[in-house]
Amino acid sequence: MTRAPMPLPLPGAPGSEPTPRSTLAWQALRQRWVCMGPRCQERNGLRALWKLPSRIQLQQGWCCSPDCFQAAFERLATQFLRSERPRGPRAHRIPLGLLLLSRGSIEQTQLRRALEARQTEGGRIGEWLVRQGAVSEDTIAAGVGLQWAxxxxxxxxxxxxxxxxxxxxxxxxxxxxxxxxxxxxxxxxxxxxxxxxxxxxxxxxxxxxxxxxxxxxxxxxxxxxxxxxxxxxxxxDGAVQEADFEKMSGAVEIAGIVRQYARYAEARQIRMAPAGPFLWVRIRGERVVHLTFRLR
Ligand SMILES: [Zn+2]
Structure with a gap:
């Protein structure tokens, strides 16, 4: 198995005016070293060197201790839970059934039967067309490929x-x-x-x-x-584990759970992102742990 890609170095801070190189370097250093913990005592300075072994990378920043990590994670998770889910380009896609009909892959009666089945039993139109023997799976895949380009x-x-x-x-x-x-x-x-x-x-x-x-x-x-x-x-592989959580009360509860798993995995890096109905958290350390929190 190939290793998952390692994150790239931090990009330069975006800005409309050119910033002197020394300032950029200082900002990059601060961004790398200043703790993300909202109540961290060391927030305005560089972190004490003796804390280095327990630092955790969270998204693009750093946390100096488990307490700071939990507080910073909670703040980020709250933002994620409030924000809109990323959406793709809003193209007007031709319905798959009509697309297959227009290409002569199926006939009107086959489409009607599949639509009726979907109406009463749920599922997707493509699944019904295959199940009813109207088309092959490859034809459906070709249709979906055209639909989404x-x-x-x-x-x-x-x-x-x-x-x-x-x-x-x-x-x-x-x-x-x-x-x-x-x-x-x-x-x-x-x-x-x-x-x-x-x-x-x-x-x-x-x-x-x-x-x-x-x-x-x-x-x-x-x-x-x-x-x-x-x-x-x-x-x-034994080093990759996962756990799925349902019915979360919110960011506070999620942050508490992630902290426990971070300790278990001896985390060095934690990333999170919303994905469909989930908040996905990936913990990387001695072990890799994926956590999924179902949000709706
Ligand atoms: Zn801190």
């Missing part, structure tokens, strides 16, 4: 996903029907497969946590199911 990835013929195993928690993969497929290391671009809906918040979360670009591809449902089954049977 994304390429098809031949997941059933590839083991490339193993390179990225353990990079995202299974709760995310299973709920959002997605899979990290391949990291193009040179471009630092992560390709992510989706079956019938491209979840932009998941792409944004992966981009934020691994500091890489992300790009969506389309994979078939059965290929994704086969991979998820293999993951359940043989999890990534």
């Amino acid at each position: 994304r390429p098809i990835y031949p997941l059933a013929q590839s083991q490339g996903w193993r390179q990225c195993q353990g990079w995202a928690p299974r709760a995310l993969l299973e709920t959002m029907r997605m899979l990290p497929l391949h990291l193009a290391a040179a471009q630092r671009r992560l390709y992510v497969g989706f079956t019938q809906t491209v979840e932009y918040s998941a792409l944004a979360a992966l981009a934020a946590i691994y500091e890489c670009a992300t790009e969506a591809c389309i994979v078939t449902d059965s290929a994704l199911d086969a991979v998820l089954e293999q993951m359940r049977a043989a999890p990534a």
Whole structure:
């Protein structure tokens, strides 16, 4: 298994006017060293050197102690819980059924039957068309690819996903029907497969946590199911663990839980990002732990 990408160095602070290099260097030093804890005693100075071994990187900043970490995390989580979920470009997509009909892949009666089934039993139109034998899964994937203007990835013929195993928690993969497929290391671009809906918040979360670009591809449902089954049977590697939490009361409770896991994992770096119905927290230290908190 390939290691997850390491974060890039901090970019220069954005500003409209050019800032003297010495000021930039000082700002970068402060940003790197000043504790994020809102009530930290050492907030306005550089942290005491004796505290170095217990420092934790949170997002792009640092926390000098578990107390400061918990307070800083709580503040960030509160902002995340209040903020809008990232949305993708609001294109007006042709409904999949109509698209397949216009391409002559299905007939009117087949579409009507699938629509009726979806109305009474739920699910997605593509699943019903396959289940009723109207089209193959590949035709659905091609249709979804056209709908979202994304390429098809031949997941059933590839083991490339193993390179990225353990990079995202299974709760995310299973709920959002997605899979990290391949990291193009040179471009630092992560390709992510989706079956019938491209979840932009998941792409944004992966981009934020691994500091890489992300790009969506389309994979078939059965290929994704086969991979998820293999993951359940043989999890990534003992050093990657995950826990899924439901019915959280809010940022205070989440911060308390993350602090406990941070201690367990001997955390050096913690990143979080909203992804669909979750707040996803990745803890990296002696162990890697993914935590998912269901928000709705
Ligand atoms: Zn502090």
